[in-house]
Amino acid sequence: MNESRFAGAQWMAIGVAVLTLVIGLAIGWREAAVIGLGTGFIAGTAWWSAAMVRVGGSLMLAGVVWIFAAPNLGPGAAALVVTGVAALTWKFLPTRVQRRVCFMLPSLVMLIFVTSMLMYMAPGNPFAQEKVASPQVEEALRKLYGVPRDPTEFFIIYMKRLVLEGSLGPAIKVQGRTVQDLLMPALPVSISLGLLALILACGIGLVLGIRAGLKPNSAADYSSMALAMVGISLPNFVIGAGLMIVFSLSLGWLPVAGWGGYPHLILPALTLALPYAAYIARLARGGTIEVMQQDFVRTARAKGLSESTIIVKHALKGAILPVVSFLGPAAAGILTGSFVVETLFGIPGMGQWFVKGAINRDYSVVLGTAIIYCTLVTAFNLFVDLAYAWLDPRIREER
């Protein structure tokens, strides 16, 4: 294809312009300007050359490290660490990954802006529910918490605090606590719940899928796929309620709800995992069927390898590949599902803080959870990407 490097760039420009215009007319021209510049910048990164991407990506990563390091190590040591990180990533991180970093980090900043804008557009504000305060008191409160009446000003204050102090700000509705104070105890709970669910989903899904894929259209296939269909077709709070009734209330094997150690994690993680186990089973089935028809499997058979060796050494990789590329969306989905499951089982995780924060209009709590969740998922996606390139050499040299 001998296309011009800028083919279709006009559409991107038109898209950004239309977006800016719509937001300008609907919300305000200052917000529109920020969004237009931001999306324009992000779209522009696609046209950066490899050298620019390497420098930009390293600088951005160094910036993130600075946010974490500066408040903990002091400026001197932090500067040292940051320089090291920048140099190392510039030297060693593949350009493909750098390109993603160049896109992802500005996007995260945009996400913070868009989220604040949406929250400001929602009816009510964090101070509306208090006993009717005089305007002077409200102004003082707004100043104290750094919540001016304008989303753009709020965004500037918030970003300044985040970058300079590495702080997520004070929680507006929980007096005397910062957002970190609230979220830090919840983070390990959510992470262990999510990880356990992810492991369960992969385990159950792979076993069912490979079992089905090795003998398509057999009883094993139909039973596995029927099970997968149940997992996909039932909302997981129904599955969760069912599991709770059977295992906790009737059999009494596991605790009903609440938090207090690993037995409390089993049912919620299982509930969370089942829909994704079902998807993974279907993907693994397809992958297995595909790979078992490949020439190299026939060759392996012709060589006289045993069926189990063929499966473990040759077929497994083919079955896993489509699953690996699904892991990113699955992780995001599991985090989403955790909102519901945490509510159902009364687990003190981050999802509850988000829902509470959203209902109370506690802007900093909502943004804090959003940032943590999105950073987690983005980092995980990057990791999955690297794993995928490692598993499938065909895509390693792309770009």
Place this chain on the structure above:
Amino acid sequence: MTSSATVVPTAEKGTSLGADAWRRLKRNRVALAGGIALVLIVTACFVLPVLLGMDPETTDPTRKNLPPSLQHFFGTDTLGRDYLARVLVGGQTSLLVGLAATAAVVIVGVLYGAVAGYYGGRVDEILMRFVDFLYGIPYMFLVILVMLMFSDTERGNPIPVFFALGLVQWLAMARIVRGQVLTLREREFVLAARVTGAGDMRIIVRHILPNVLGIVVIYATLTVPAVIILESFLSFLGLGVKLSWGQLVAEGVSVVNPIDSYWWLLFWPSVLLALTLFSLNFLGDGLRDALDPRTRR
């Protein structure tokens, strides 16, 4: 490799792609059963309440929490409302939400995916990376944020729900369409159209989009259940629309306990919801197998 496989059915003379697919779909009993069940459920939800003059809102304090009987086939709820009427009317909302959000998904996803796939290169890269980015956000965030904007003023109005759910579901559609278009644009008929002087818009609309219609229909059938499930999540968290299956299930979950269980409050909406989702998923899978013989084994 996809392109060579999709040529085969169209190249044969005599049976069109559509007729061929229909023949295969008819052979797939599960998908057919799904389709019939779906028609029955839709008819029941939209016709029965009108025909029998059912009212889901009339309360009757003397008939609270009655188990299913001949008078009330599905029993009554904690306020003495006829549960059959509630489940059927709730079904209207769920199905409508599913359909409307899917329509939005199809429009946005197809246009976005077509532009990305057709232009390829950097445009494709940036558009798809944006999709990847949104994929990476736990989508409940977006949904809850959008719902929030309408929460106090428009309680129970389904329009924001359509909007919010459509907002997160178009991503998969865009990806699929983009993948198809990416292979389609290399084909001879696109070249022929370009040689005759057709512009980009015309090529996309007249030559490429008709060719992705099949796969769009398939994923639309698979989007409807996804949207219905998502709506039930929202209802469960107390952010959904006023009367839907999701909300009924959520209320049902809250009254279930082993001592004094009003099981029918959970059972009926769950069964209907699951049945609908089953049917849609089976139908979607059947359509996929029928229209894309490559995935059939």
